[in-house]
Amino acid sequence: MMNEILRDHDGVVLEAVGVSKSFHGAQVLTEVDLRCRAGETVAIIGPSGSGKSTLLRCLNHLEQPSAGYVRFHDEIVGYGRRGDVYVELSERRLVLQRRKLGMVFQRFNLFGNMTALENVAFALRHTQRIGAARATAEARDALAGVGLSHRFDHYPSQLSGGEQQRVAIARALVLKPEVMLFDEPTSALDPELVGEVLAVIRELSESGMTMVLVTHEMAFARQVADRIVFMESGAVVAEGTTEAILGAEAPERIRRFVGQHAL
Numbered sequence: 693m694m695n696e697i698l699r700d701h702d703g704v705v706l707e708a709v710g711v712s713k714s715f716h717g718a719q720v721l722t723e724v725d726l727r728c729r730a731g732e733t734v735a736i737i738g739p740s741g742s743g744k745s746t747l748l749r750c751l752n753h754l755e756q757p758s759a760g761y762v763r764f765h766d767e768i769v770g771y772g773r774r775g776d777v778y779v780e781l782s783e784r785r786l787v788l789q790r791r792k793l794g795m796v797f798q799r800f801n802l803f804g805n806m807t808a809l810e811n812v813a814f815a816l817r818h819t820q821r822i823g824a825a826r827a828t829a830e831a832r833d834a835l836a837g838v839g840l841s842h843r844f845d846h847y848p849s850q851l852s853g854g855e856q857q858r859v860a861i862a863r864a865l866v867l868k869p870e871v872m873l874f875d876e877p878t879s880a881l882d883p884e885l886v887g888e889v890l891a892v893i894r895e896l897s898e899s900g901m902t903m904v905l906v907t908h909e910m911a912f913a914r915q916v917a918d919r920i921v922f923m924e925s926g927a928v929v930a931e932g933t934t935e936a937i938l939g940a941e942a943p944e945r946i947r948r949f950v951g952q953h954a955l
Contacts, residue, residue, distance in 0.1 A: 703729045705902050706793070706871050710760035711750055713743075713926075720746050721926045723760065728871070731900045735907055735917035737937075739949060743926040744906045745798075748875050751904065752793040753786060764792065764871070791819055794869030798876045800856040802848045808835060808859045809844040815863045834866040835859065838892050854885030861892055872896060874905040910950055914938050922946050 706728045713721040721743045728734045736744045749755040751762055753770035762769040770786060771778040781789065802811050812831035816822055835841060838858040848856050857877055864872065874893065878886040890912050897903060897916040907913055913920060913934070920937035922930045930936075930943055938950055 704763075705730050705765060706751060706904070707763045708747065708751065708760065709763065711747065711757045711762065712759040713746055713750060713755060714758050719926060721750070721757075724923075724926075724928055726751075726904075726921060726928065728902060728904055730902055732918045733897045733901075733903045733905060733916050734919050734921060735905045735913040736921045736923060737907065737910070737913060737949075738923035738929075742923040744923050745875050747923070748795075748873050748904065748906050751873055752790050752795055754795075764789070769793070787819060791867045792870045793873060794864035794867060794871070795873040796857070796860050796864055796875065796877050798879050800848070800853075800860045800880075802856055802859060802863075804848050807845050807847055808840060808851065808855075808862075811848075811859055812863045812866050816866055819867060830866055831862070834862040837865065838862045839888070852885055853881045854888040857881065857889045858892055861889075865896075871902045871904070874903065874907070876906050876908060878907070878909060910938065922949070 704727045708724055708726040711721055711724045712719070724743070724747055726734070726747070736747065738744055746755060750757050751769065753762070756770060767789065768778055769789065770781055772781050772785065803814065806814060809828065809831050812834050813824070813827040816827040816830055817824065832841070832844065835844060838861055840855060840858055840862065843851060843855060848859070851859065877893065878889050881889065886909070890909065893903075893905070894916055905913070905917070917934055919931060920934055921928055922937055924945070930946060936942065937946060942950070
């Protein structure tokens with residue numbers, strides 16, 4: 693297994709290999725394989741409870757797989773080599789590894805007592821230990837990049853849900869990750885606020901950012917994804933191009949699912 697882990701695979705940046713996960717005896721993921729190449733946007737779709745979010749959390753070791761592993765380039769996420777043996781990373785080293793795998797959650801997880809600017813700058817100061825002036829300057833650039841240059845000094849309670857989610861995206865991007873993971877980033881938003889968040893994600897996709905996106909927005913998945921993965925009951929049931937998975941010739945089970953979500 694060691695030699696297999698350390699080989700690169702056709703430009704694959706992030707890879708789940710045989711990932712399984714159970715909670716208290718309940719199987720949530722079963723031998724899931726997933727590959728994401730540099731510059732690719734992979735959208736994961738499927739019914740609620742199919743394991744999509746758990747898989748995403750396994751990709752950056754917020755959840756530790758019960759079996760299998762996640763590979764980022766030639767590293768095993770959550771582990772480091774000690775001779776010929778893989779051992780769990782310390783929390784400090786895991787934080788450093790996770791900086792390369794930015795993640796945006798359904799909920800915004802902002803500090804309510806910090807302004808938008810302070811929330812983003814804190815991410816830099818906490819993980820990279822850089823000075824306040826530089827952190828603030830980089831945070832300003834990150835917020836401007838998601839269209840929030842007019843909201844620097846606003847607290848989360850003064851921001852709409854869409855603006856809070858864009859602050860969360862800026863907070864992840866300011867760390868300059870190589871891969872972005874999005875866990876249903878619009879599911880907590882009012883319908884009229886969804887578009888502003890999707891516009892930011894679309895720009896990232898068009899810029900060549902490598903992304904894995906769990907979403908229930910079928911039309912958006914069709915627009916931005918290079919590849920669609922359909923999950924059900926903790927397993928990957930099908931994957932392919934947007935046309936193969938969302939088109940008229942898709943498997944009947946997927947067509948029924950897509951039919952329940954307006955395109």
